[in-house]
Amino acid sequence: MTQNFELRHVNVTRYIMPLREGGSLPALAEADDDFKYVLKFKGAGHGTKALIAELIGGQVARALHLQLPELVFAHLDEAFGRTEADEEIQDLLQGSQGLNLALHFLSGAITFDPAVTTVDDTLASKIVWLDAFITNVDRTFKNTNMLMWHKELWLIDHGACLYFHHSWSNWEQSAKSPFKLIKDHVLLPQASKIKAVDTEFKALLTPEILKDIVDTIPDEWLQWEDVNDSPNDIRDVYFNFLNTRLAHSELFVNEIEHARS
Structure with a gap:
């Protein structure tokens, strides 16, 4: 589908x-x-x-x-x-x-509190994998960026991910980074199914899916004063970053397991 x-x-x-x-x-x-x-x-x-x-x-x-x-x-x-x-x-x-x-806006939602709500190992592993993949620095005990709404866990605030784009240099090196900041992730202690999730998620994120996602970036957001690239050139860098990072997911999966140990 x-x-x-x-x-x-x-x-x-x-x-x-x-x-x-x-x-x-x-x-x-x-x-x-x-x-x-x-x-x-x-x-x-x-x-x-x-x-x-x-x-x-x-x-x-x-x-x-x-x-x-x-x-x-x-x-x-x-x-x-x-x-x-x-x-x-x-x-x-x-x-x-x-x-x-x-x-x-999720009316009536409350901020996720790890002291109050326990997340099962599979869901925790999925969220930790996601954040390691997109290099999201902002899902910590200090700022969980998750909500409980109708007894389900909802993710919010991904504006701090893909931080390689703030320097816009050597995206390939960033794509192959293990992402050591995963050690601060609020759900890391529960993320015991990371290898199984890696296999599942690599099958879901096909190159076609990643291309479709990157293609939704509007031209209006890609008029950067400090970069001479065209909007399509910039989209290509995002696509190549994601595709390369996915192909080398063992780097951040091993880092997750190292941080857990």
């Missing part, structure tokens, strides 16, 4: 409130489909690269059948935010006109 990685487009109609837990100042907002979203802004600190990381990380999680809120492309009109009293937020909104990214 083929997966469809195309995202819906919504227009943001109402800024409700800032969510100050994150450094990038995301917001709770409402769109023209009458749903509420956690809105991530391209005008925030790391710009569109954080949105690309959020998009690719979320799409890979979807391809692996892990739970995460629906991702949508969220349009901000040029008039949006002019009446906002807070100057910092007004600047953020003005700098984010056009295409942004949003996650469906």
